[in-house]
Amino acid sequence: VVATDVGGLPELVENGRNGFLVPPRDPERLADALINLLGNERLRLDMGRTSRKIAEDMFSIDRMISKYQDLYQECLI
Numbered sequence: 001v002v003a004t005d006v007g008g009l010p011e012l013v014e015n016g017r018n019g020f021l022v023p024p025r026d027p028e029r030l031a032d033a034l035i036n037l038l039g040n041e042r043l044r045l046d047m048g049r050t051s052r053k054i055a056e057d058m059f060s061i062d063r064m065i066s067k068y069q070d071l072y073q074e075c076l077i
Helices: 027-038 041-058 061-076
Strands: 002-004 020-022
Touching (some): 002 027
C-alpha cells in the first residue's frame, strides 16, 4: 500500500511495515514510494504478508464480536 498520511489511513498502514505513508500533496514522495515498491518484489511480498496478518488480527470474527459487545455494554451504562 502506498497512501497519503490523512484520515484513518495511519491506523491501518504502518509506514515501512505494511506500506508507505507519504505526506499529502507531495507527488515526489508518492512517486518515490511507488517506484520503491515496483522495484522490490521481496518488499512487496513481505508487506503483503504483514498486511494480511494485521488485517486478520484486527478484524477477526472473535475480535469484532468482542468490540461490538464492549460497545453495547458502554451504551447500556
